[in-house]
Amino acid sequence: MEAALKNSICNPNITAILPFKARQVWLLTLLMPCLAGAAGWEIDPIRVALSAKQPTATVTVKNESDQSTTIQIQAVSWSQKEGKDIYSPSSELIVSPPIVSIAAHGEQVIRVGLRHKVNNTIESAYRINLQELPSPSSPEFSGVKVALRIGLPVFVQPKAGKATPKTSWSAVRGDASVLKVSVLNQGNTHIQVSDFSVYAKGHDAAIASESGTNYVLAGQAHEWLLKINASEQINDGLLHLKAYTDAAIIETELVLDQP
Numbered sequence: 001m002e003a004a005l006k007n008s009i010c011n012p013n014i015t016a017i018l019p020f021k022a023r024q025v026w027l028l029t030l031l032m033p034c035l036a037g038a039a040g041w042e043i044d045p046i047r048v049a050l051s052a053k054q055p056t057a058t059v060t061v062k063n064e065s066d067q068s069t070t071i072q073i074q075a076v077s078w079s080q081k082e083g084k085d086i087y088s089p090s091s092e093l094i095v096s097p098p099i100v101s102i103a104a105h106g107e108q109v110i111r112v113g114l115r116h117k118v119n120n121t122i123e124s125a126y127r128i129n130l131q132e133l134p135s136p137s138s139p140e141f142s143g144v145k146v147a148l149r150i151g152l153p154v155f156v157q158p159k160a161g162k163a164t165p166k167t168s169w170s171a172v173r174g175d176a177s178v179l180k181v182s183v184l185n186q187g188n189t190h191i192q193v194s195d196f197s198v199y200a201k202g203h204d205a206a207i208a209s210e211s212g213t214n215y216v217l218a219g220q221a222h223e224w225l226l227k228i229n230a231s232e233q234i235n236d237g238l239l240h241l242k243a244y245t246d247a248a249i250i251e252t253e254l255v256l257d258q259p
Contacts, residue, residue: 040063043060043130045059046152048112049157050112050155052159056113057113058112061100061102061107061108062102062106062107063104064105065105066105068102068135069101069132069135070101071101071133072099073099073131074089074095074128074131075090075092075095076089076126077090077092080216080217083220083221091115092126093112093114093154094114112154122218123157123163123189123217124155125156127151128152129152131149134147155189158189163188164187164247165185165190165245167185167186167187168184169181169243170183170184171239171255176228177228178226179198179225180223181223182221182222182224183221183222185221186219187218188218191216192213192215192245193213193222195212196242197209197242200233200239201239205230207234207239208227238253239253239256
């Protein structure tokens with residue numbers, strides 16, 4: 001995760017998608033050569049859950065740096081199509097205040113609330129984007145300033161019934177070295193896949209693995225193209241998959257399909 005956060009901070013066009021497993025996230029850039037000075041945020045929580053019974057929440061942002069920072073805050077709706085995230089400006093969430101200035105080593109509470117009725121049957125998804133506004137540079141400044149940008153997931157549970165993901169996994173063999181693994185979320189709430197491995201029947205070593213964090217929203221699908229190790233182990237088309245998610249550890253058998 002540290003490497004991913006460093007890459008996102010050094011590239012202002014990348015949004016860091018923060019894993020749910022971490023309770024608090026430190027964006028420590030004191031030792032980063034790409035920055036001229038130290039900068040850091042501590043954000044708690046890193047994922048917001050709302051519902052009809054709990055339509056409001058708070059997010060605390062702490063400025064751990066030695067300089068003040070100004071942050072613009074915007075709520076966007078979040079959907080997916082063909083495995084790609086789609087974001088659109090939204091007025092369905094109230095985010096207050098929309099812009100904040102946080103003194104060095106200070107903190108700010110951001111309030112989040114629903115502006116619409118909760119969907120009865122399916123979870124609604126949003127993100128809260130926190131965009132740092134660069135401060136003016138002095139004439140003597142010769143370094144590089146990078147604006148931080150973080151996207152916090154916001155999930156609104158459906159009003160009726162239990163919010164439960166339901167996954168269906170499949171695998172298709174490409175050429176001799178490629179395996180396409182797909183998951184379809186047939187449930188009414190998101191699932192976050194942290195990482196997974198695929199094993200040939202009767203073998204303990206994975207023939208393919210994926211490390212990273214991917215959200216699959218309700219009713220959506222995602223696929224990965226993986227390089228196969230020890231392809232000679234695949235002789236009967238039967239595979240075993242083990243995936244780590246925010247809902248549970250998933251283990252399932254796969255029948256390898258041909259393209």
